[in-house]
Amino acid sequence: MMFTASLPYLHTERLVLREYRRGDFDLFADHLADPESSAHLGSADRPAAWRIFSSHAGLWLLHGAGWWAIEDKQTGQLVGTVGAFYREQSTVMEMGWNTYRAFWGKGIANEAAAAVLAYAFQVRHEPKVRALIGAGNESSRRVAERLGMRYEMETELHGKAISSYMIERK
Structure with a gap:
């Protein structure tokens, strides 16, 4: 028996948000192995990156929500x-x-996060959405604030200090 999840494609001016594909994994794994890129996420070796990649894709089956790959419309990259x-x-x-x-x-x-936030509120009718941002991750904090998210509280995730930002549907 085969199970499928309906994953919506989202489009912005420059981007397509689409499902993960097997061919995406090398870039995903390289990103998680790069100490600078993964400084706020925590780095992962290739086997751990595969588990993360697979679980991201699998969330669609469990919750009807999950992760999208971000593709440049012009280059397909x-x-x-x-x-x-x-x-x-x-x-x-x-x-x-x-x-x-x-x-x-x-x-x-x-651009990608704005499209996903609109999807969460307009299509899924979520009452609120949260972003957990690691200490010192100023670029992600700026993205959250541009989305209209406001600092909520300090918390912990996997033993690390993290800031919670929240926005409610209007």
């Missing part, structure tokens, strides 16, 4: 990932974004 998902014990949708280092500073995270 993979430039990062963005997600709207639930953690195991959470009832609040969480967002996350990662831009691959070669594409930092181009507004890709802002």
Whole structure:
């Protein structure tokens, strides 16, 4: 028996947000192995990166929400990932974004995250969305603030201090 999840494609001016594909894995693994790129996420070796990659894709089956690959419309190149998902014990949708280092500073995270936030509120009718941002991750904090998210509280995730940012649907 085969199971499928309906993963919506989201389009912005420059980007297509689509499903993960097997061919995306090398860039994903390289991103997680790069100490500078993964400084706020925590680095991962290739086997751990495969588990993360697979679980990101599998969230769509469990929750009907998960992670998208971010593809540049003009070049077809993979430039990062963005997600709207639930953690195991959470009832609040969480967002996350990662831009691959070669594409930092181009507004890709802002554009992709804005599309995902609109999807969460307009299509899924989520009442609120949270982003957990590691200490010192100023670029992600700026993305959250551009989205209209506001600092909520300090918390902990996997033993690390983390700031929670929240936005409610209007």
